[in-house]
Amino acid sequence: MIDIAYTQQCGKDPDQQDALWCGARVFQERNLPVESHKIENNGPLIVAVADGVANSPMPHKASRMILKLLADEVSQGALLTTPTIRKIHGRLCDALAKGRTFGSSTTIAAVSCLDDRCVAVSVGDSRIYRIDAQGVWQQISRDHTILNAMIDRGEADSHTEYASFYGMLDACLIADDEATDFSVCRVDTPFLPGDSILVCTDGVHDTLGKENLESLTKLPIDPSAQVGIWRKAILKLGAPDNFSMVLVRHVRFV
Numbered sequence: 001m002i003d004i005a006y007t008q009q010c011g012k013d014p015d016q017q018d019a020l021w022c023g024a025r026v027f028q029e030r031n032l033p034v035e036s037h038k039i040e041n042n043g044p045l046i047v048a049v050a051d052g053v054a055n056s057p058m059p060h061k062a063s064r065m066i067l068k069l070l071a072d073e074v075s076q077g078a079l080l081t082t083p084t085i086r087k088i089h090g091r092l093c094d095a096l097a098k099g100r101t102f103g104s105s106t107t108i109a110a111v112s113c114l115d116d117r118c119v120a121v122s123v124g125d126s127r128i129y130r131i132d133a134q135g136v137w138q139q140i141s142r143d144h145t146i147l148n149a150m151i152d153r154g155e156a157d158s159h160t161e162y163a164s165f166y167g168m169l170d171a172c173l174i175a176d177d178e179a180t181d182f183s184v185c186r187v188d189t190p191f192l193p194g195d196s197i198l199v200c201t202d203g204v205h206d207t208l209g210k211e212n213l214e215s216l217t218k219l220p221i222d223p224s225a226q227v228g229i230w231r232k233a234i235l236k237l238g239a240p241d242n243f244s245m246v247l248v249r250h251v252r253f254v
Contacts, residue, residue: 001251002113005223007031007231011239018201018244019053019063021110026067027244028060034231036224038251041115046074047246048110051126051201053172056105058096063106065176066092066173070110080112082184087172089180096175105174109141110201113127113248118191123184124172126201129147133194133252135219135247137210140187193221193252203243208232222250 004023007052010016010030020027021043022035039045052059078084085108096104107124120128120140130140142148144161150156156166171182175209191197196219205213208230216229227247232241 001038001044001252003036003249004045004047004167004246005034005036005221005227006032006244006246007030007034007227008244009231009235009239010242011234015060016064016242017054017059018203018242019050019052019067020244020246021046021067021071023047026071028064029224031044034224034228041113041224041250044079044112044249046070046080046110046235047199047248048108048113049126049199049201049244049246050109051107051124051203051242051244053105053107053169054101058101058104058172059106061096061101061191062092062104062173063177065095065184066108070108074078080121082121082186082221085123085184086122086180092173092175093177097177101175103174103176105172107169107201111197111199111248113197113250114189116190116192116250117191118197120187120189120197121184123182124169126199128203129194129198129200129213130189130191131198131217131219133192133219135217137214137217140189142185144169144183144185146170155253191250193250195221195250196230197248198245199248200245201243203239203241204230204234207237207240207243223247
């Protein structure tokens, strides 16, 4: 059994630039209270979030459309792979790479869970974490930032503190037929009974930070209650950004 809980809020921004796919429906709401449902673990469950890039023309259109395109591909039997991400980017360009929507951009983070494995795919800085049954956290996605690109090229040191500028995006999905040279992070990880997977936009991980995310984790609390704890904490901190999160739990039967 897989237990899924999710929520979304626009924070201080009057516009909601995030989108969220709970595996059954794409949401883009200014205020989506915590919702949840359960499914049998007998077929791939795919959930995702997307965060429209604020300084692009119509970020809300890009984030919502990329998740609708992903949902459409999955409904036709597509798996969560790098080629699937590149295909939906092409379809995003077909739809938006023209007129006022040209250049509209978004991140994406998605997971596909089946049996005891989980595939995580992301572009940008929306994140995917694995929380094992003992409450140990692991970030299984890798942010596509200028700094991480410099580290990969040997031009920066991962143990050195750099100016915040270097935390800017190095890759995202852009409605531009020429913008195809983006990196895709893909990771295969265990998804064992008692494990959880958190998929979230930067309005979650940047606002709470690693320390608060971990300290506020109350396993084996019900996923909807856990999502509610994180949501309340973000709102208490002023919710400076749009935020969306999906928590997926591999339910342990006793």
